[in-house]
Every structure is written in structure tokens, then in C-alpha cells.
Amino acid sequence: MVAPKxxxxxKKDLxxxxxxxxxxxxxGKKRxxxxxxxLQDDPADPTM
Incomplete structure (x- = not known):
């Protein structure tokens, strides 16, 4: 038995x-x- 691929x-730019x-x-809930x-991710100045 072969599993389906x-x-x-x-990936698209949001x-x-x-x-x-x-x-x-x-x-199974959908939101x-x-x-x-x-928010921009910058290693020098993190947002979080």
C-alpha cells in the first residue's frame, strides 16, 4: 500500500x-x- 503524496x-507574500x-x-475548527x-522581524531590534 502506497501513501498518497x-x-x-x-507560499505567497501577504x-x-x-x-x-x-x-x-x-x-477541525476554522478561523x-x-x-x-x-510587524517587521529585525534581529537587531525585535518587535517582541
């Missing part, structure tokens, strides 16, 4: 105003929302 997800969806695999702001 997984389809690779395409921008402010994009609608994103997230699925939590454990419970969706709009990107309001993007």
Missing part, C-alpha cells in the same frame, strides 16, 4: 488587507480574518 502549499484562513487540525498590520 501530499500537495505542496504555495499584504495588509488580505483575508487569511487557519484550520486547527486537532479540533478566518483580515491582516491589519505586519
Amino acid at each position: 501530499k500537495k505542496k502549499k504555495k 499584504e495588509i488587507g488580505d483575508i487569511v484562513r487557519e484550520t486547527v487540525s486537532v479540533k 478566518c480574518g483580515e491582516i491589519l498590520m505586519i
